[in-house]
Amino acid sequence: MITILISVGVTCGLMLALTVLLLLAERRLVNFGRCKIDVNHGAKSVEIEGGESLLASLKSGGIYLPSACGGRGTCAYCKCVVTSGGGPVVPTEEPLLTGEEIKNNVRISCQVKVRNDLAVEIPEELLSVREYTGRVERIRDLTHDIKELRIRLLDPPTIEYAPGRYVQLETPAYGDNPEGVFRAYSLSSVPSDAGYIELVIRLVPNGLCTTWVFEHLHEGDEVHFTGPFGDFRLSETGKPMIWIAGGSGMAPFWSMIRHLKETGNSRPVTYFFGAVAQRDLFYLEELTALAEELPWFEFIPALSGKDIADWSGEKGLITDVVRRRVEADTPAEGYLCGSPGMIDAAIAVLHEKGITDERIFFDKFA
Amino acid sequence: MMILAAQTETNYALSLLLILLSATFTENILLTRFLGMCPFLSISRQLRGAAGMGVAVVFVTTITCAANAALYQFVLLPLKDYIPAESLKLILFIVMIAAVVQLLEMIVERISIRLYFALGIFLPLITVNCAILGASLFMVNQDMLGIRSVVYGFGAGAGWCIAILLMAGIRQRLAKANVPAGLEGPGITLIITGIMALAFVIFQGMIQK
Numbered sequence: 001m002i003t004i005l006i007s008v009g010v011t012c013g014l015m016l017a018l019t020v021l022l023l024l025a026e027r028r029l030v031n032f033g034r035c036k037i038d039v040n041h042g043a044k045s046v047e048i049e050g051g052e053s054l055l056a057s058l059k060s061g062g063i064y065l066p067s068a069c070g071g072r073g074t075c076a077y078c079k080c081v082v083t084s085g086g087g088p089v090v091p092t093e094e095p096l097l098t099g100e101e102i103k104n105n106v107r108i109s110c111q112v113k114v115r116n117d118l119a120v121e122i123p124e125e126l127l128s129v130r131e132y133t134g135r136v137e138r139i140r141d142l143t144h145d146i147k148e149l150r151i152r153l154l155d156p157p158t159i160e161y162a163p164g165r166y167v168q169l170e171t172p173a174y175g176d177n178p179e180g181v182f183r184a185y186s187l188s189s190v191p192s193d194a195g196y197i198e199l200v201i202r203l204v205p206n207g208l209c210t211t212w213v214f215e216h217l218h219e220g221d222e223v224h225f226t227g228p229f230g231d232f233r234l235s236e237t238g239k240p241m242i243w244i245a246g247g248s249g250m251a252p253f254w255s256m257i258r259h260l261k262e263t264g265n266s267r268p269v270t271y272f273f274g275a276v277a278q279r280d281l282f283y284l285e286e287l288t289a290l291a292e293e294l295p296w297f298e299f300i301p302a303l304s305g306k307d308i309a310d311w312s313g314e315k316g317l318i319t320d321v322v323r324r325r326v327e328a329d330t331p332a333e334g335y336l337c338g339s340p341g342m343i344d345a346a347i348a349v350l351h352e353k354g355i356t357d358e359r360i361f362f363d364k365f366a
Numbered sequence: 367m368m369i370l371a372a373q374t375e376t377n378y379a380l381s382l383l384l385i386l387l388s389a390t391f392t393e394n395i396l397l398t399r400f401l402g403m404c405p406f407l408s409i410s411r412q413l414r415g416a417a418g419m420g421v422a423v424v425f426v427t428t429i430t431c432a433a434n435a436a437l438y439q440f441v442l443l444p445l446k447d448y449i450p451a452e453s454l455k456l457i458l459f460i461v462m463i464a465a466v467v468q469l470l471e472m473i474v475e476r477i478s479i480r481l482y483f484a485l486g487i488f489l490p491l492i493t494v495n496c497a498i499l500g501a502s503l504f505m506v507n508q509d510m511l512g513i514r515s516v517v518y519g520f521g522a523g524a525g526w527c528i529a530i531l532l533m534a535g536i537r538q539r540l541a542k543a544n545v546p547a548g549l550e551g552p553g554i555t556l557i558i559t560g561i562m563a564l565a566f567v568i569f570q571g572m573i574q575k
Contacts, residue, residue: 003448003450006445007450011457011458014437014461018465021465030472
């Protein structure tokens, strides 16, 4: 009996001593003091306690880099240029960076630890990114697998953005998912409706965030998101535009068309929207009505499925419809939003029509 | 008297040298005891990675052997009438190794950021390497305490390091060799390890401590 007690005592004593030693060491050794992060050559500066990742440090200083994996070094969205003080590239970054990027000091900010003063360069528009809290005002079924979320902003109460931008919606921990994750969704609302945002979310089977939206999120719930992010936007050239979208790729264009109407646009717009069957179409009446009302807007929905005998519109893959309807050597610009496969196919068709890469803008979601 | 003292000193230095040589070569922890095989098989593809791992092992065995020798000498031995020191040491050594590696990581990060990045992911990885625990256990089995434990730990680590460097050198050449399909990867590596082990085992018993 005594033997057991002394053995347990010795074991616990040793563990306790080592734990205390480690805690003391952590306090003394992993203390990097105050570190200053200079952003864009003095445009902004953040002062924090060292020891955290660059991504987290910037966040606590009010600068939000996009990140989908929550700082685990897998999504590579949080890339930024570290001009000084970043230390060598660590093994967890290597697979996510190209040789060219490493040469240009691009780093994965969630893998860079702040140990001293740093200087970073981030895209100018990220400086206006904020963290928002909102309340879900309405969840509406658009199709069998697409929902529309309308969120009223609480803090800050309004948001400013150009149509085409996206936000990162935070999915809290739920069910078997122990950590919160961020997922990107394009804003489908009109910028003038500044107190609200709307998102169009399609259910991805086994998707962490979409499952949460479809099964756990209710009207009246509080949600958090950061934004606006992205460089998908309308150009200012005044050239005619060809929009091509599929599924929830509708979102940015639903925002753009209403924005263009409000701002008195006259640029010709042809909007090709592809779906499989009639049950996958949404905003159809609204868009058809807009097309009748606005002389510069043409809406061409197309179905590619088999049982569409009673469909009087265009049939076939959206890329084939574009190939049929767009004339060769058009001066138009191409705007694309949808799955990577659809976008690659659509880019190929636009090339055929003589639209070069400088005139093609896209928002690819994986 | 003076001569005798000088002789004991020389003998002592000589015995340390023997401990070092036997730990490194004749009792090579990898090739005669086959401990620490997982990193040996997985990180021996490139010389660079092997060198990083090897240096990390030398580093960690030296320090954990010293720490565990102190633990054994000053805690377990005095209490050996009251506790089953022999079985308890297994648990306590693992705890000690885990703590020391963590501490080491913090210290290295603080002192030399260059070394920290050179060791990189290898340092936390070898906490669970059986060669590290093996070195500590063999050390106390042979009653090597105090300064001798440090020498033994360094020797055992160096032996492991030499073995993985040899293997990495061979495997880099092997990449261009025509290996039968069924033996590619771990298969041929284990066969080569066996042949290397023969060469090391042959020297066993040559050094009398």
